Amino acid sequence: MTLETDLLGVTLKNPVIMASGTFGFGEEYAGLIDVSRLGGICSKGLTLRPRAGNDGVRMSETAAGMLNSVGMQNPGVPHFIERELPAMKALGPAVIANLGGGDIEEYVEGARLLDGSGADILELNISCPNVKDGGMAFGIKTQVAREVVRAVRRAYSGPMLVKLSPGAENLTEMAKACEAEGADGLSLINTLVGMAIDVETRRSLFRNRVAGLSGPAIKPVALRMVWDACRAVSIPVVGLGGIAAWRDAAEFLIAGAAAIQVGTATFSRPDTALSIIDGLGEYMSRHGFERISDIRAC
Amino acid sequence: MLSEVLAVRSNEMLLPDIGRLTVEAAAPARPGQFYMLRPEHGAMLLGRAISLCDRQGEILTFLYKIVGKGTAELSRLREGDPLRLTGPLGNGFPLEDISGKIALIGGGVGVAPMVYTARALRERGNTADAFLGYPDSPYLHETMKTLCDKVTVATESGVCGAKGYVTDIFDPEKYAAVLCCGPLAMMRAVAEKCKAAGTPVWLSLENRMACGVGACLVCTCKGKSGGNLRVCADGPVFRGEEISLDA
Ligand SMILES: Cc1cc2nc3c(=O)[nH]c(=O)nc-3n(C[C@H](O)[C@H](O)[C@H](O)COP(=O)(O)OP(=O)(O)OC[C@H]3O[C@@H](n4cnc5c(N)ncnc54)[C@H](O)[C@@H]3O)c2cc1C
Ligand SMILES: Cc1cc2nc3c(=O)[nH]c(=O)nc-3n(C[C@H](O)[C@H](O)[C@H](O)COP(=O)(O)O)c2cc1C
Ligand code: FES
Numbered sequence: 001m002t003l004e005t006d007l008l009g010v011t012l013k014n015p016v017i018m019a020s021g022t023f024g025f026g027e028e029y030a031g032l033i034d035v036s037r038l039g040g041i042c043s044k045g046l047t048l049r050p051r052a053g054n055d056g057v058r059m060s061e062t063a064a065g066m067l068n069s070v071g072m073q074n075p076g077v078p079h080f081i082e083r084e085l086p087a088m089k090a091l092g093p094a095v096i097a098n099l100g101g102g103d104i105e106e107y108v109e110g111a112r113l114l115d116g117s118g119a120d121i122l123e124l125n126i127s128c129p130n131v132k133d134g135g136m137a138f139g140i141k142t143q144v145a146r147e148v149v150r151a152v153r154r155a156y157s158g159p160m161l162v163k164l165s166p167g168a169e170n171l172t173e174m175a176k177a178c179e180a181e182g183a184d185g186l187s188l189i190n191t192l193v194g195m196a197i198d199v200e201t202r203r204s205l206f207r208n209r210v211a212g213l214s215g216p217a218i219k220p221v222a223l224r225m226v227w228d229a230c231r232a233v234s235i236p237v238v239g240l241g242g243i244a245a246w247r248d249a250a251e252f253l254i255a256g257a258a259a260i261q262v263g264t265a266t267f268s269r270p271d272t273a274l275s276i277i278d279g280l281g282e283y284m285s286r287h288g289f290e291r292i293s294d295i296r297a298c
Numbered sequence: 299m300l301s302e303v304l305a306v307r308s309n310e311m312l313l314p315d316i317g318r319l320t321v322e323a324a325a326p327a328r329p330g331q332f333y334m335l336r337p338e339h340g341a342m343l344l345g346r347a348i349s350l351c352d353r354q355g356e357i358l359t360f361l362y363k364i365v366g367k368g369t370a371e372l373s374r375l376r377e378g379d380p381l382r383l384t385g386p387l388g389n390g391f392p393l394e395d396i397s398g399k400i401a402l403i404g405g406g407v408g409v410a411p412m413v414y415t416a417r418a419l420r421e422r423g424n425t426a427d428a429f430l431g432y433p434d435s436p437y438l439h440e441t442m443k444t445l446c447d448k449v450t451v452a453t454e455s456g457v458c459g460a461k462g463y464v465t466d467i468f469d470p471e472k473y474a475a476v477l478c479c480g481p482l483a484m485m486r487a488v489a490e491k492c493k494a495a496g497t498p499v500w501l502s503l504e505n506r507m508a509c510g511v512g513a514c515l516v517c518t519c520k521g522k523s524g525g526n527l528r529v530c531a532d533g534p535v536f537r538g539e540e541i542s543l544d545a
Contacts, residue, residue: 021515022513023513028511028512028531031511033301052525052526053518058515058516059514060506061343061344064343070516215343264343267514268336268344269382271301
């Protein structure tokens with residue numbers, strides 16, 4: 001029995017990956033958990049140039065979830081390649097560089113710099129607002145997403161995941177378009193767009209008005225979308241959204257995911273991912289599964 | 299740093315909205331550091347940041363004010379209930395960098411971290427005066443009297459000590475360094491007074507937190523030089539001139 005998993009030609013110790021934006025650059029958690037046991041770590045979302053992120057309140061807890069309005073605060077791709085990436089690689093797990101952008105040129109230039117930089121996988125985050133299109137995210141309309149994926153594919157030669165937004169107008173059409181444009185795999189879902197209002201000021205709690213919903217509350221939605229995506233494409237799908245225990249992870253793997261990511265649940269219990277790794281191992285021995293892909297049903 | 303589920307040792311209300319909770323944990327911590335507290339079987343998704351109020355032997359004390367669902371849940375914990383503690387987190391007060399007569403200023407539940415700070419200062423052979431401000435009934439001021447040279451209390455309602463703000467009484471000229479934790483308005487006033495007097499001041503900030511370890515960037519505040527600082531990992535204690543306290 002082995003938890004070792006191949007993802008886009010990269011060997012992961014196990015199929016458990018830390019989701020972008022929830023695990024910093026890995027080192028932040030190194031004092032709390034044995035980070036080397038993880039299958040992979042997605043970096044905080046990067047953009048070509050450094051960004052300060054959003055002003056005002058950035059977080060609010062909801063029923064079984066949380067809203068975040070961090071924006072894309074990050075040190076920029078060149079700084080990442082020089083400073084954070086070498087430290088991330090030294091931790092052991094596969095390194096997945098998560099890339100965002102405000103327009104196609106910024107995505108392409110970021111991808112070009114990351115090409116050959118030493119990250120194992122690129123995860124293209126198409127949930128970013130498109131500054132040239134009134135701020136509507138790239139991941140809503142299939143045609144817009146198609147253009148970003150096509151352009152980045154030309155700029156990046158290594159393995160590439162495209163991370164889909166649950167706000168996509170037509171998720172299976174979107175998944176197929178990404179596959180057709182050269183994505184080697186998909187990851188989903190990013191946060192759902194939500195909102196909170198301060199009843200005393202009678203204004204949105206967030207300066208940016210909307211915020212991203214994550215955590216256990218979104219798991220059923222994420223699972224349904226992963227199920228659909230797995231049936232729409234033949235490239236590997238990485239499932240995430242609300243995974244907080246090994247049973248959640250097993251559900252995504254049964255639905256067809258090749259690997260899973262853990263995000264918000266790490267905030268509740270820093271060792272969530274490690275207990276998922278242990279729990280999946282026990283589950284596999286109990287059912288006599290030899291490898292992770294045996295968990296998939298249908 | 300640890301993240302462990304421990305049994306609550308005691309939990310009692312000092313006032314209708316102020317509770318005191320203790321647990322036993324061996325790991326050392328510095329004054330001004332905090333922990334994320336999360337009842338293991340509660341309805342809260344995230345832990346809540348609570349300062350280390352005191353530490354005697356291996357008994358850690360936390361003081362909390364009920365302001366919402368999370369702190370209300372803390373108040374319902376009973377002896378033996380499982381509570382996840384993640385920490386100690388943050389930088390804490392730089393006691394090794396300061397000497398001479400020190401002023402500790404606490405506002406409301408911001409008095410909490412001053413207890414262990416006063417105890418640690420006393421153990422270092424340093425002396426401190428405390429200035430404690432409360433909206434109404436005070437708490438921990440009796441403990442502070444056993445740990446400080448002089449304790450000045452002010453309450454907005456006038457039920458105890460001077461009526462009004464303790465920051466109006468405090469004179470930074472008399473001190474070599476000032477450590478402050480309290481509401482934003484109090485910290486602004488203290489920072490301004492200290493700046494005018496040329497007295498170095500350290501402020502302990504609060505913000506909403508998710509990870510507590512510097513990974514998620516939801517807790518940032520503005521640095522004077524422009525960039526964002528993470529309250530959980532770069533702070534919660536900052537030099538007055540490092541940060542911008544504008545709303
Ligand atoms: C480093 C640090 C140390 C702290 N130490 C203590 C302490 O020793 N004792 C204590 O009682 N409190 C302390 N706090 C504040 C405490 O974390 C919040 O009061 C608590 O998280 C509120 O949770 P809630 O669910 O009860 O309230 P919520 O329902 O979440 O919110 C109620 C109100 O509190 C505000 N709020 C929410 N989260 C925070 C937050 N993290 N910080 C400040 N305001 C917030 C909201 O804006 C809202 O107005 C500390 C905060 C930090 C960052
Ligand atoms: C605080 C925070 C910051 C995030 N930042 C990013 C990001 O920079 N890039 C990205 O692709 N996803 C980001 N996400 C989304 C997560 O990677 C993940 O897709 C989402 O939270 C759903 O998974 P979860 O429910 O397990 O957290 C962020 C999520 C949170 C909570
Ligand atoms: S709470 Fe996550 S970075 Fe501070």
